[in-house]
Amino acid sequence: MYYQLYELNHAILQPYRAGADALKLFYQNPLNPFSMTPFGRSAAAAAEVFERTTRRYAKPAFGLDCTTVDGDLVAMREQVVWSRPFCQLVHFERDLPRERKPDQKLLIVAPMSGHYATLLRGTVEAMSQHADVYITDWTDARMVPLSDGRFDLDDYIDYIIDMLHHIGPGTHVMAVCQPSVPVLAAVAVMESRGDRMAPASMTLMGGPIDTRRNPTAVNKLAEEKGIDWFRDNVIMQVPFPNPGFMRDVYPGFLQLSGFMTMNLDRHLIAQKDFFVNLVKNDGDSAEKHRDFYDEYLAVMDLTAEFYLQTVETVFCNHDLPKGTMMHRGQAIDPSAVRNVALFTVEGENDDISGLGQTQAAHDLCSNIPPEKRAHYMQPQVGHYGVFNGSRFRAQIVPRIVDFIAANAMADAQKPKAAAKPRLVSTRK
Structure with a gap:
């Protein structure tokens, strides 16, 4: 049930993420006079932070050529x-x-x-x-x-x-x-x-x-x-329409929640610093943040029997x-x-x-x-x-x-x- 709620929540937020993307592009457009102002950069930064914290991250590429x-x-x-x-x-x-x-x-x-x-x-x-x-x-x-x-x-x-x-x-x-x-x-x-x-x-x-x-x-x-606590509390079934529908798994989002909770203050500070760097137009620091969290927030489910x-x-x-x-x-x-x-x-x-x-x-x-x-x-x-x-x-x-x-x-x-x-x- 929790996995289904997680999927539903992700689907509900989809229009808001699209809106945040549009808002970011609007305030980053060089033809928009507000894009060069602290207000415009703050609006674009807030929109990007919202979109990144609510998206589902896909499997990254190795990118080693x-x-x-x-x-x-x-x-x-x-x-x-x-x-x-x-x-x-x-x-x-x-x-x-x-x-x-x-x-x-x-x-x-x-x-x-x-x-x-x-x-x-x-x-x-x-x-x-x-x-x-x-x-x-x-x-x-x-x-x-x-x-x-x-x-x-x-x-x-x-x-x-x-x-x-x-x-x-x-x-x-x-x-x-x-x-x-x-x-x-x-x-x-x-x-x-x-x-x-x-x-x-x-x-x-x-x-x-x-x-x-x-x-x-x-x-x-x-x-x-x-082991009984883990079996009763963290094992869920993959919801429709995923290919693994009905498979018992330990969801990746649960494991990620555990990782984040262990160092929650550090992650909150990182998000705040990311927002500040975007407002300051510090592109290098912001890109390092994106690279790290694109990898860190991309998670996969494990089969229940293996876990x-x-x-x-x-x-x-x-x-x-x-x-x-x-x-x-x-x-x-x-x-x-x-x-x-x-x-x-x-x-x-x-x-x-x-x-x-x-x-x-x-x-x-x-x-x-x-x-x-x-x-x-x-x-x-x-x-x-x-x-x-x-x-x-x-x-x-x-x-x-x-x-x-x-x-x-x-x-x-x-x-x-x-x-x-x-x-x-x-x-x-």
């Missing part, structure tokens, strides 16, 4: 190379000389936690200078028809394994925030099977591996409420660190990881995944040799700074690149196990 490799600017294009109902794998293909030695393949697993994969635009931009980058582009659940079936945490793990198989051997995988748990689980499953497509290394960044360590407000909320299973497994029961996490009826054993190198990254001021939560992966993966593991804590950054921003580019990226290079050589030198025979069915 070039990158710098070896000091030269090279063209880059997006290609969808693998697709399933709830995700597609995007390859950022670079126009490099044929005689150049290929870079290491890197799969960036974007979080499926409300925002689109484009939130990692800066991560892709930085890593594409050093690696052949692929990224998971998760699909908004309200756009997936019921006929395409369910999607839960087990499916998420299967998707990661399938994508690693598609990209090929020697791939390195990077998990940003939420996917740290399913990526570690996928690698453990692959290692326990002796899968030759297991990645050469995995980099876990700001992930909730063990939320019992230094719990944040998000972690405490999950433990206090319990509830993740909350219960990761935040309520702590199944992975307790050794009780299951995948398709089989226990996940991180100690089975022996050949995949492990690098963990945390931010000093992270208020989403507290210090120590990602580092806990080293305790779980006890059989990785010391020379194939590393941990880094970046001072003076919060959660977002772990995978984006100036400190990420200057201090975190070089460490990831060095770790990948070192373990790419080690992976190339180690003997490959014989492939297990596949059983071929003769049934038609």
